[in-house]
Amino acid sequence: xxxxxxxxxxxxxxxxxxxxxxxxxxxxxxxxxxxxxxxxxxxxxxxxxxxxxxxxxxxxxxxxxxxxxxxxxxxxxxxxxxxxxxxxxxxxxxxxxxxxxxxxxxxxxxxxxxxxxxxxxxxxxxxxxxxxxxxxxxxxxxxxxxxxxxxxxxxxxxxxxxxxxxxxxxxxxxxxxxxxxxxxxxxxxxxxxxxxxxxxxxxxxxxxxxxxxxxxxxxxxxxxxxxxxxxxxxxxxxxxxxxxxxxxxxxxxxxxxx
Amino acid sequence: xxxxxxxxxxxxxxxxxxxxxxxxxxxxxxxxxxxxxxxxxxxxxxxxxxxxxxxxxxxxxxxxxxxxxxxxxxxxxxxxxxxxxxxxxxxxxxxxxxxxxxxxxxxxxxxxxxxxxxxxxxxxxxxxxxxxxxxxxxxxxxxxxxxxxxxxxxxxxxxxxxxxxxxxxxxxxxxxxxxxxxxxxxxxxxxxxxxxxxxxxxxxxxxxxxxxxxxxxxxxxxxxxxxxxxxxxxxxxxxxxxxxxxxxxxxxxx
Numbered sequence: 001x002x003x004x005x006x007x008x009x010x011x012x013x014x015x016x017x018x019x020x021x022x023x024x025x026x027x028x029x030x031x032x033x034x035x036x037x038x039x040x041x042x043x044x045x046x047x048x049x050x051x052x053x054x055x056x057x058x059x060x061x062x063x064x065x066x067x068x069x070x071x072x073x074x075x076x077x078x079x080x081x082x083x084x085x086x087x088x089x090x091x092x093x094x095x096x097x098x099x100x101x102x103x104x105x106x107x108x109x110x111x112x113x114x115x116x117x118x119x120x121x122x123x124x125x126x127x128x129x130x131x132x133x134x135x136x137x138x139x140x141x142x143x144x145x146x147x148x149x150x151x152x153x154x155x156x157x158x159x160x161x162x163x164x165x166x167x168x169x170x171x172x173x174x175x176x177x178x179x180x181x182x183x184x185x186x187x188x189x190x191x192x193x194x195x196x197x198x199x200x201x202x203x204x205x206x207x208x209x210x211x212x213x214x215x216x217x218x219x220x221x222x223x224x225x226x227x228x229x230x231x232x233x234x235x236x237x238x239x240x241x242x243x244x245x246x247x248x249x250x251x252x253x254x255x256x257x258x
Numbered sequence: 259x260x261x262x263x264x265x266x267x268x269x270x271x272x273x274x275x276x277x278x279x280x281x282x283x284x285x286x287x288x289x290x291x292x293x294x295x296x297x298x299x300x301x302x303x304x305x306x307x308x309x310x311x312x313x314x315x316x317x318x319x320x321x322x323x324x325x326x327x328x329x330x331x332x333x334x335x336x337x338x339x340x341x342x343x344x345x346x347x348x349x350x351x352x353x354x355x356x357x358x359x360x361x362x363x364x365x366x367x368x369x370x371x372x373x374x375x376x377x378x379x380x381x382x383x384x385x386x387x388x389x390x391x392x393x394x395x396x397x398x399x400x401x402x403x404x405x406x407x408x409x410x411x412x413x414x415x416x417x418x419x420x421x422x423x424x425x426x427x428x429x430x431x432x433x434x435x436x437x438x439x440x441x442x443x444x445x446x447x448x449x450x451x452x453x454x455x456x457x458x459x460x461x462x463x464x465x466x467x468x469x470x471x472x473x474x475x476x477x478x479x480x481x482x483x484x485x486x487x488x489x490x491x492x493x494x495x496x497x498x499x500x501x502x503x504x505x506x507x508x509x510x511x512x
Contacts, residue, residue, distance in 0.1 A: 049478075056383075056384070056393040056397045060480060091478060093478040093481065103482065104481045104490075105478045134272075143379070
């Protein structure tokens with residue numbers, strides 16, 4: 001897979017500049033968005049859209065222009081009864097060229113894959129979503145698609161999958177390898193180099209390594225020699241194990257077994 | 259017309275269904291376990307009563323999607339598209355037409371997501387053989403002719419157009435793009451895809467998805483119409499433009 005370079009001129013909108021909340025009332029799901037686009041030097045007449053999506057569900061809301069922001073009154077997500085899995089993107093696009101048959105409007109700035117805060121449930125944003133999967137042989141695996149990685153737990157082999165992922169056995173034996181597989185995916189398979197988009201799942205994982213584990217920036221991609229990147233991944237997994245106190249946890253549950 | 263009450267498979271029912279599907283690719287293929295559709299240990303009733311035609315035959319994904327949309331949207335069920343057990347139940351109900359035997363008599367069910375849907379994942383969700391077309395129909399019901407490139411296939415063989423375009427959320431929700439794909443690859447004179455639409459070369463759906471993904475990084479695809487997008491496509495798509503030129507005059511129809 002090719003590395004990603006941003007030649008589009010599109011500016012990434014930082015996560016701290018987009019706050020989206022969801023509320024559920026009377027069977028309807030409604031959202032509110034607070035956008036702060038002041039720092040991006042965008043043209044005042046550029047249009048601002050907020051889009052909600054989940055699988056084939058897609059809804060666009062017109063938030064006016066950069067210079068004259070205006071929230072639509074109706075911010076109810078149609079055909080959505082539960083906010084589970086709904087994500088948002090904020091798009092700032094040039095004011096439409098004359099006629100929709102000419103060419104599409106250029107995207108000037110973007111924030112994508114924004115998970116809203118649910119005011120009712122106050123669920124925290126997880127870096128690694130977990131769901132059940134179908135396998136009668138494999139207990140867990142990580143799925144990579146266009147979107148963020150997803151940890152799957154076999155519903156055939158594990159009845160309480162939510163509890164399972166917090167067991168000391170799983171945390172000590174599986175989590176470090178899951179972390180390694182994700183970093184390997186980001187650096188060696190996707191050769192990801194575009195660090196501008198803070199919402200991009202790859203950048204969120206690299207930020208976690210930097211900010212929570214104290215890792216330096218990963219070395220630059222070099223297809224001829226990946227040893228430096230492999231070493232960086234090893235170091236990051238070591239740091240992850242230290243942070244999670246894996247050795248002590250292992251000793252604890254092994255002792256309990258005996 | 260034989261009507262039965264729609265139910266949902268529970269965890270045990272879906273596990274049993276999984277065993278059955280696995281057995282089809284093993285040495286001892288099992289019989290379709292139809293009893294789990296009504297057995298209270300493996301399935302449960304829905305909060306509202308919905309009758310479904312057990313012997314209904316669907317020539318294409320379109321007819322199945324239309325039938326299921328009309329059935330479920332009028333049923334007062336809460337978000338039926340997110341009910342895994344319901345879709346697994348339906349897939350088992352119509353198993354024979356969703357998984358016909360090949361020339362050697364063998365049935366090849368394919369991956370599990372074709373039978374038990376991924377209701378939360380942002381990938382793989384379109385692969386369910388019934389829920390996939392249902393979601394497309396729900397999205398395009400007001401201009402369904404535009405989406406025929408995703409609905410004209412037989413239920414058991416969605417094919418590469420679906421795989422390439424429905425697998426990417428930003429593409430499948432772009433009316434301009436799906437309209438353009440239908441104009442390129444769907445021939446309404448034969449109610450099916452044009453020759454070459456399942457290829458991988460120049461002008462193929464795979465290439466269309468690649469080109470559209472490049473556009474999508476730079477342009478807002480929701481601010482252009484189908485005609486405009488077709489004009490933007492490189493010349494490698496000319497062959498398909500010409501193939502469907504006659505059909506285009508009437509516009510795509512289901």
